Amino acid sequence: MKPTTTSCGETCGIAQEPRENRSEPGGPCSVGPDHGVARTVRWSRGFGRAVAGAFLCLGAVVLTAAESTAHGPGTHAPKANAHKHQGSEPHGAETRGAEMHGVEIHGVEMHGVEAHGAEMLGSDMHGPSNDSLEPAQSYENELERVDEEIAFLTRISEEKPGTWKPLEGLAGLYQERARLTGSLDDLMRADQLVDEAFALAAPGAGPFLQRAALDFSLHRFDRVEDSLAKAEQKVILSPSERAAIRGLRADLMLQFGEPEASLRHLGRTPPVDRDVSWLTIAAEAEGDFVELSRLATFAWSVGQLEAAERFLVKAADGYHGPRAWPQAWIHLHRGLLDLDRGRWDEALSHYEDASAELSGWWLVDEHVAEIYRLQGRTAEAKAIYLDVVERTGHPEFLDALAELAADEGRTADFEMWASRADRLYENQLVSTPEAAWGHAFDHYFEVRRDHERALQLAKMDYRLRPNAETRERLTRARTAVSS
Numbered sequence: 414m415k416p417t418t419t420s421c422g423e424t425c426g427i428a429q430e431p432r433e434n435r436s437e438p439g440g441p442c443s444v445g446p447d448h449g450v451a452r453t454v455r456w457s458r459g460f461g462r463a464v465a466g467a468f469l470c471l472g473a474v475v476l477t478a479a480e481s482t483a484h485g486p487g488t489h490a491p492k493a494n495a496h497k498h499q500g501s502e503p504h505g506a507e508t509r510g511a512e513m514h515g516v517e518i519h520g521v522e523m524h525g526v527e528a529h530g531a532e533m534l535g536s537d538m539h540g541p542s543n544d545s546l547e548p549a550q551s552y553e554n555e556l557e558r559v560d561e562e563i564a565f566l567t568r569i570s571e572e573k574p575g576t577w578k579p580l581e582g583l584a585g586l587y588q589e590r591a592r593l594t595g596s597l598d599d600l601m602r603a604d605q606l607v608d609e610a611f612a613l614a615a616p617g618a619g620p621f622l623q624r625a626a627l628d629f630s631l632h633r634f635d636r637v638e639d640s641l642a643k644a645e646q647k648v649i650l651s652p653s654e655r656a657a658i659r660g661l662r663a664d665l666m667l668q669f670g671e672p673e674a675s676l677r678h679l680g681r682t683p684p685v686d687r688d689v690s691w692l693t694i695a696a697e698a699e700g701d702f703v704e705l706s707r708l709a710t711f712a713w714s715v716g717q718l719e720a721a722e723r724f725l726v727k728a729a730d731g732y733h734g735p736r737a738w739p740q741a742w743i744h745l746h747r748g749l750l751d752l753d754r755g756r757w758d759e760a761l762s763h764y765e766d767a768s769a770e771l772s773g774w775w776l777v778d779e780h781v782a783e784i785y786r787l788q789g790r791t792a793e794a795k796a797i798y799l800d801v802v803e804r805t806g807h808p809e810f811l812d813a814l815a816e817l818a819a820d821e822g823r824t825a826d827f828e829m830w831a832s833r834a835d836r837l838y839e840n841q842l843v844s845t846p847e848a849a850w851g852h853a854f855d856h857y858f859e860v861r862r863d864h865e866r867a868l869q870l871a872k873m874d875y876r877l878r879p880n881a882e883t884r885e886r887l888t889r890a891r892t893a894v895s896s
Contacts, residue, residue: 552593552773555737559590577610581620584610588626593738595776595805597845603627617646622654625661632847634878637665660707670880672715679707702732702739709746714881722750741771748780757784775801779810791817808837809852812860831860850874854886864893 563586570579584606591599604627611619625640641658644650650658659678666675676682709724729743748763761784767777782797795817802810815830838856841849850870858867868890875883 550737550770550772552771552775555771555774556590556593558736559586559593562586563590575613577613577619580606580610580613581623584620584623584627588630591630593774595807597841597848600627600630601845604631617643621647622657622661626657629661629664630848631845632850632877634665634668634847637661656703660703663707663711667711667714668878668880670878670884672711676711679704679711681708700727700731702728705731706743713750718750718753722747725750737771738774741767741774741777743767744770745777745780752784757787760784775804779813782813786813786817791821806837808834808841808856811837812856815860834860846873847877850877851883851886854890858886858890858893864890868894 563583566579566583566586570576570583573579584603587599587603587606591597591603603623607620607624607627611624614620621640621644625637625644628634628636628640641661644654644658647654659680663675663678666672666678705724705728709721709728712718712721712724725743725747729740732739732743744763744767748760748767751757751760751763761781764777764780764784768774768781771777778797779801782794782801785791785794785797795814798810798813798817801807802814811830811834815827815834818824818826818830834856838849838853842853850873854867854870854874857863857870868887871883871887871890875887877883
């Protein structure tokens with residue numbers, strides 16, 4: 414989520430009044446619909462950061478578990494059927510793509526919990542340790558490792574049918590899988606597993622932290638605090654659980670447009686001096702990958718791009734786990750920072766570094782396509798988008814193909830791609846409305862130019878999470894409708 418500077422010079426960032434007293438923003442702020450390259454950059458930042466920001470939504474605990482344990486390899490999960498989605502509109506594609514990218518997963522807000530770590534499951538539930546494994550170098554290998562852990566814990570849950578802990582662990586793994594695949598099907602499977610775990614748990618017990626993480630991921634923000642409060646009632650909370658609770662509250666405050674409150678939840682004082690204070694905060698968080706990544710998102714949200722990059726560099730130095738995607742995620746976000754600053758070549762270089770860490774990840778590939786489009790390398794961009802649509806079914810990339818067709822005057826192709834996206838967005842708006850509002854806004858505002866429909870979506874999204882991004886969308890929609 415980025416701060417938005419309007420043409421009248423206002424930087425939307427820290428809200429001053431309590432959110433319960435806020436109303437929708439008033440009159441237009443000189444922000445109208447944009448076109449051409451500016452429109453492309455706005456669209457790409459939205460989906461890109463959302464998807465990419467997903468890690469923070471993933472949360473501290475999933476990463477802690479990935480670093481410290483492995484469940485593995487039991488039987489291999491079937492890769493061609495149960496988990497791997499292919500085809501131009503693969504099975505379940507109509508329900509995919511909801512904020513699966515960033516911390517606002519837009520961020521795959523894939524907050525997870527340490528449910529599949531040793532602390533939550535007990536040493537008898539682990540397969541051989543993978544501490545000595547080198548990170549996977551390809552997306553397929555990374556996904557295969559997660560699927561092996563899912564298969565292992567699935568077997569454990571079947572062997573211990575009256576125990577809810579393995580189900581909590583499985584939910585965490587499906588959240589991690591969703592962060593990799595961008596598949597809402599994976600996220601909804603995690604949601605189902607949490608429900609099953611609560612059905613087995615005693616009254617007052619259950620995976621409350623995992624529930625909070627999933628509600629955040631699905632933008633059910635009004636439910637998150639209740640689950641966090643119940644998670645805090647646990648007799649003994651591990652340090653990682655406490656950190657995850659603080660982190661989720663901090664992320665929630667960012668969604669509500671309260672970055673100072675967000676930083677305080679992380680135990681930090683909002684900086685006054687833009688250089689010295691940020692350096693102090695960075696030094697205090699030295700070596701903590703999750704906190705540094707979260708601080709990078711915070712700094713980014715208040716327009717401190719240089720500080721955000723410093724946090725990301727330090728976060729990369731602080732990660733030494735067996736997963737490959739965290740390092741790829743860092744390079745991807747450094748590229749997005751460069752994109753925000755108009756440094757297209759530098760952004761592309763970071764995306765290439767991300768691909769070197771985890772080759773074949775569709776999330777990196779689509780960002781490369783975005784830069785190619787900005788550079789006028791249209792044929793190369795189109796080829797990548799076609800491949801990513803085939804692999805993921807995300808409507809955001811159908812929109813990209815529609816806009817490429819519109820730029821080239823191919824009206825029939827534009828309508829073909831846009832109509833397919835229409836169907837997917839409408840299905841998402843039914844199945845996971847809160848998570849779909851932001852993406853659907855971009856579709857109806859930028860692609861369909863249906864500004865009345867976009868305004869309806871912007872109003873609902875702003876009421877849900879009154880922050881700089883949703884305020885900017887609402888202002889744009891109001892201006893477009895009134896002009």
